[in-house]
Amino acid sequence: MTLLIEAFEPYLLPLIRIFVVFLGISLIVAYLVYAERKILAHLQVRLGPMRVGPHGLLQPIADGLKLLLKEDIIPAGADKRVFWLAPVISVIAAFTGFALVPFAPNFMITDVNVGLLFLIGISSLGILGIILGGWASNSHYPLLGALRSTAQLVSYEVALGFALVSALLLSGTLSMRGIVEAQAEQGLWFAFVQPVAFFILLVAAIAETNRNPFDLPEAESELVAGFHTEYSGFRFSLYFLAEYAAMVLVSSIAVTLFLGGWLRPFPSVAALDFLEYTPVAVLLGAAAWCFRATLRLPAAREWRWQRLLMLGLAAGAAAIGVALLTPGRFLPWWQEGQPVFPLLDAIQGVFWFMLKVFGFLYAFIWFRGTFPRYRFDQLMNLGWRFMIPVAIANVIFCAVAIVLSQRLGWNLLASLWLGTAATLLVAAALRRGES
Amino acid sequence: MSFAQVVFYGLAAITVISALLVITRRNPVHSAIYLIITLLAVALLFLQLQAEFIAAVQIILYIGGIMVLFLFVIMLVNLDVAMRQEQFNRQWWVAGLAALLLAAELAAVIYLGRGTAELPQAPAGALQPNTELIGTTLYRDYMLPFEIASLLLLVAMVGAVLMARRRAS
Amino acid sequence: MVPTWHYLMLSAALLTIGVIGVLTRRNVIIILMSIELILNAVNLNLVAFSRQLADVSGQIFTIFVITVAAAEAAVGLGILIAFFRNRDTVNADEIDLLKW
Numbered sequence: 062m063t064l065l066i067e068a069f070e071p072y073l074l075p076l077i078r079i080f081v082v083f084l085g086i087s088l089i090v091a092y093l094v095y096a097e098r099k100i101l102a103h104l105q106v107r108l109g110p111m112r113v114g115p116h117g118l119l120q121p122i123a124d125g126l127k128l129l130l131k132e133d134i135i136p137a138g139a140d141k142r143v144f145w146l147a148p149v150i151s152v153i154a155a156f157t158g159f160a161l162v163p164f165a166p167n168f169m170i171t172d173v174n175v176g177l178l179f180l181i182g183i184s185s186l187g188i189l190g191i192i193l194g195g196w197a198s199n200s201h202y203p204l205l206g207a208l209r210s211t212a213q214l215v216s217y218e219v220a221l222g223f224a225l226v227s228a229l230l231l232s233g234t235l236s237m238r239g240i241v242e243a244q245a246e247q248g249l250w251f252a253f254v255q256p257v258a259f260f261i262l263l264v265a266a267i268a269e270t271n272r273n274p275f276d277l278p279e280a281e282s283e284l285v286a287g288f289h290t291e292y293s294g295f296r297f298s299l300y301f302l303a304e305y306a307a308m309v310l311v312s313s314i315a316v317t318l319f320l321g322g323w324l325r326p327f328p329s330v331a332a333l334d335f336l337e338y339t340p341v342a343v344l345l346g347a348a349a350w351c352f353r354a355t356l357r358l359p360a361a362r363e364w365r366w367q368r369l370l371m372l373g374l375a376a377g378a379a380a381i382g383v384a385l386l387t388p389g390r391f392l393p394w395w396q397e398g399q400p401v402f403p404l405l406d407a408i409q410g411v412f413w414f415m416l417k418v419f420g421f422l423y424a425f426i427w428f429r430g431t432f433p434r435y436r437f438d439q440l441m442n443l444g445w446r447f448m449i450p451v452a453i454a455n456v457i458f459c460a461v462a463i464v465l466s467q468r469l470g471w472n473l474l475a476s477l478w479l480g481t482a483a484t485l486l487v488a489a490a491l492r493r494g495e496s
Numbered sequence: 497m498s499f500a501q502v503v504f505y506g507l508a509a510i511t512v513i514s515a516l517l518v519i520t521r522r523n524p525v526h527s528a529i530y531l532i533i534t535l536l537a538v539a540l541l542f543l544q545l546q547a548e549f550i551a552a553v554q555i556i557l558y559i560g561g562i563m564v565l566f567l568f569v570i571m572l573v574n575l576d577v578a579m580r581q582e583q584f585n586r587q588w589w590v591a592g593l594a595a596l597l598l599a600a601e602l603a604a605v606i607y608l609g610r611g612t613a614e615l616p617q618a619p620a621g622a623l624q625p626n627t628e629l630i631g632t633t634l635y636r637d638y639m640l641p642f643e644i645a646s647l648l649l650l651v652a653m654v655g656a657v658l659m660a661r662r663r664a665s
Numbered sequence: 666m667v668p669t670w671h672y673l674m675l676s677a678a679l680l681t682i683g684v685i686g687v688l689t690r691r692n693v694i695i696i697l698m699s700i701e702l703i704l705n706a707v708n709l710n711l712v713a714f715s716r717q718l719a720d721v722s723g724q725i726f727t728i729f730v731i732t733v734a735a736a737e738a739a740v741g742l743g744i745l746i747a748f749f750r751n752r753d754t755v756n757a758d759e760i761d762l763l764k765w
Contacts, residue, residue, distance in 0.1 A: 143525065174626075175549060175552050175626075181552075182559075184560075188560065188564055193525075215564060501667055511679065512679070512682070515702055518686065519683075519686035519689070519690060519702075524694045534679075534705070535701075538708070541675075542708075545712050545715075547727075550708075550727050550728070557735060562735050565742060566697070566698065572746065573694075573749050581756060584690065585758055586758075591688030592685060595684045595688065598680075599677065603674065606677060607670070607674070610670040616718070616719070618716065619719070622716075623719060626724075630724055630725060633722070638722075641729060648733065651736075653739070655740050655743065657743075658743075659740065659746070660742075
């Protein structure tokens with residue numbers, strides 16, 4: 062027995078991390094679905110889920126149970142094994158990418174020195190899940206939806222790759238951890254020196270996850286439900302899970318490459334050190350809001366469990382917020398040279414990372430509630446005739462800018478902004494050429 | 497049996513079995529899926545050979561590009577008739593014989609010739625950092641083949657679009 | 666460390682399977698897939714020797730082989746689609762007339 066444990070010893074910590082990340086991402090995805098419904102509802106001046114639990118907070122659990130208990134229908138003439146395999150490929154591709162994402166300097170599953178390349182490869186594998194699912198359904202709506210979706214994904218993957226290369230020019234390494242450390246070293250987030258690449262990454266990320274305004278392949282008014290029309294019950298929940306996990310994954314990639322990953326805003330400026338208390342402020346704010354919501358719930362007897370639930374949430378958030386502020390003296394492993402609030406310090410990286418990722422996810426949901434859908438030929442036109450040329454121009458001009466700053470001694474920031482201006486000129490010329 | 501040997505034999509088994517399944521399936525989509533598994537196993541073998549850039553390029557280009565292209569074409573072409581026909585052609589036994597002869601010859605040459613050439617034993621981390629090394633060598637020593645490859649891709653793109661276009665006649 | 670001749674044997678096996686596929690099957694798509702198997706066998710050979718000789722040229726040549734494989738697959742499938750539109754078959758044995 063001890064031999065077994067000794068054999069497992071080097072793999073124990075990564076296994077625990079994998080477990081934590083898997084659980085965490087599943088929770089985030091489940092509540093992302095709820096958040097999307099709530100945010101879309103508020104954008105459309107209605108309330109969204111309110112009945113299942115206080116303010117609909119238990120809706121994801123009800124949805125999950127419903128999907129698990131639904132009848133599993135396989136269309137007649139469908140290829141059973143490929144029908145089973147396709148959502149599994151999508152989910153595996155979506156979740157495997159999280160092994161390469163650096164959540165915090167002290168919390169990442171692994172750091173591969175070609176991490177970014179493998180992330181691109183894994184998103185290419187995800188495309189296979191869509192095309193096989195569409196074909197295996199033996200029905201024309203899924204087939205058309207899968208073909209359209211695959212064409213869109215492949216086109217925007219090229220633009221995504223070029224946008225990532227623009228960030229790589231500045232960081233000099235493909236390792237995800239190395240990219241964040243390069244941003245820490247150079248003292249700036251790459252989004253401020255490569256705004257065009259950031260914008261292209263944002264657009265390509267939305268197209269890669271089949272979200273509005275690029276969601277023609279799964280739009281209800283167009284193709285019933287696209288490639289997952291014939292899927293029901295647990296298989297559909299796998300596709301659903303894969304789509305939202307892919308959303309979180311591309312947001313994580315964008316945050317790591319352009320928004321500084323786990324870095325606090327202005328980490329080198331000592332005057333802004335009070336920003337380190339933001340987690341406590343956010344948790345206490347959430348606790349206050351839940352408490353206010355408890356008071357506003359009806360005082361009737363049948364609402365009692367909902368009021369208790371909200372109160373429990375408020376108490377939990379407040380407790381965690383206060384626990385973060387325990388001074389080091391009360392913790393057994395604390396020594397003199399370590400920071401004053403070690404728990405707060407440990408959670409800094411993950412907090413800022415998740416805050417930025419949630420900001421991105423809010424943007425995804427906001428765009429869904431705001432923009433009309435692109436028609437498929439407009440979508441392909443945009444991808445091939447605007448995004449890719451502008452992305453290539455960005456890579457060329459920013460590479461020239463970096464060489465100029467290295468050889469001629471120009472200021473790096475100034476030359477990069479010059480390169481960005483040249484790219485914007487190219488983009489304007491392309492737009493005028495089309496209209 | 498070290499860990500490296502176990503990994504190699506496992507991946508080699510997966511590669512050979514998937515390759516055999518590729519050439520024997522009736523349904524081309526099943527063949528394509530087994531080819532994807534073969535390509536993934538080869539990518540993992542590249543990883544074991546410490547060529548991580550080539551492994552990543554194999555996954556991105558071969559599986560994410562070429563196999564998606566294959567699956568696209570399989571779906572655009574109506575293969576119901578082809579699936580009901582005879583799958584192997586009439587001279588399959590001649591082909592099999594010739595291929596087995598070729599295999600026996602290759603195996604004999606490789607097995608009998610192992611260790612005869614005085615090849616230096618390279619240290620483990622010789623080609624690291626892999627991506628940077630490939631990048632600098634590709635753009636310095638192999639610049640001309642690189643440019644020719646890009647021209648080749650342009651020609652292939654133009655040719656493929658021209659071939660697959662519907663003639664409005 | 667796994668000796669290089671193990672990788673060469675595996676590469677020879679893949680090559681043979683690919684050759685059998687090209688020579689035996691009737692469906693042109695499967696023939697094209699078998700060609701991809703042959704090219705992968707070559708790639709494995711190149712990378713194995715690149716590691717043995719500590720020379721990166723093997724890996725660079727592998728990149729070129731993958732590029733050429735992509736170009737050839739694209740053109741081959743384009744020809745296949747054009748032919749399917751005219752003759753409505755993907756059977757290699759039925760594509761046997763130079764001029765209709």
